Amino acid sequence: MAYKQIVAAAILDSLSHPRKLLAARRTSPPALAGLWEFPGGKLESGESCEAGVARELVEELGVEVMLGTEVFGPEPEGWVLNEHAAMRVWFAEITDGTPDTLEDHDQLAWVELDAESLKALDWIPADLPIVHAVLADTLAGATR
Numbered sequence: 437m438a439y440k441q442i443v444a445a446a447i448l449d450s451l452s453h454p455r456k457l458l459a460a461r462r463t464s465p466p467a468l469a470g471l472w473e474f475p476g477g478k479l480e481s482g483e484s485c486e487a488g489v490a491r492e493l494v495e496e497l498g499v500e501v502m503l504g505t506e507v508f509g510p511e512p513e514g515w516v517l518n519e520h521a522a523m524r525v526w527f528a529e530i531t532d533g534t535p536d537t538l539e540d541h542d543q544l545a546w547v548e549l550d551a552e553s554l555k556a557l558d559w560i561p562a563d564l565p566i567v568h569a570v571l572a573d574t575l576a577g578a579t580r
């Protein structure tokens with residue numbers, strides 16, 4: 437089964453000494469509005485995943501990033517979101533710009549990298565295993 441490829445970033449305040457993760461609250465579609473996610477979007481045809489992540493973050497947040505390691509999911513296409521789509525996620529650190537809600541989001545939050553703080557946000561349900569992996573990888577120092 438071929439999934440539609442989504443790409444996204446787990447943006448950390450620092451790849452080398454991460455303490456916080458940038459979460460973004462969606463504005464659409466209605467079923468996902470108000471839920472928190474990793475900023476990103478659909479890969480465009482002919483685009484590499486890494487280039488797609490960078491493009492989405494410029495469009496949505498107005499920031500340039502340096503990518504760290506991938507937050508590996510169970511499939512080659514990454515984390516399965518639903519029967520149609522899967523998402524690859526990379527750790528990232530902002531190298532230029534201040535994140536803003538330019539497109540697709542109405543709120544951004546720097547969340548402390550601990551289970552309690554992360555759990556306090558109403559994440560898209562499909563993202564919960566990814567949130568766990570982000571926490572595990574940051575605790576293991578596997579971000580860059």
Ligand SMILES: Nc1nc2c([nH]c(=O)n2[C@H]2C[C@H](O)[C@@H](COP(=O)(O)OP(=O)(O)OP(=O)(O)O)O2)c(=O)[nH]1
Binds near residue numbers: 444468472473540563
């Ligand atoms: N970006 C992102 N999308 C997610 C996450 N979790 C999750 O289930 N999704 C779903 C929601 C959407 O159905 C799909 C991503 O599509 P999108 O609407 O963000 O893509 P896009 O920015 O390219 O949007 P568009 O131009 O097609 O409007 O993946 C997540 O953490 N981040």
